Amino acid sequence: MTDTEKAEYENVIRLLTAKVEELLAANERLTSELTAHQTLRAIYSDSTQPATVRVRAAQAALNVESAPLKSVEAPLDLVAEEVEPLSITVERQRRRADRLPALSLEERSALITGVSNDNGGNSSGD
16 A cells, blocks of 8 residues: 555545544434424524425424414303494484373383382472
8 A cells, every 4th residue: 555545545534534523413412402392493403404304304393383273262252232223223212202202200200210209299300
């Protein structure tokens, strides 16, 4: 073996040793006390990884990072009331007001809350 071949072999061994140390460091980093999600994040954040590996790691981590939407029960059991249009309300109140003069004083007083006929027919509201 010539000195040139020997130098070339030593250079290859040095490069391979550096690559092995780099891979060991990456392996240690990935396997050290990290959760599965943290490992996936480390992989897809590592720009030295191939794109396909990063995409797969990102897809696997997606389920943890963005939880699926779930239906939530309403906090209150509400029931909507039907709304009466203003025109109908006004018409109904006008008919009621038109009927009031035809009622006797006792019947009118009964329609007003809190009014009673005590003391000889005088209302307590006076």
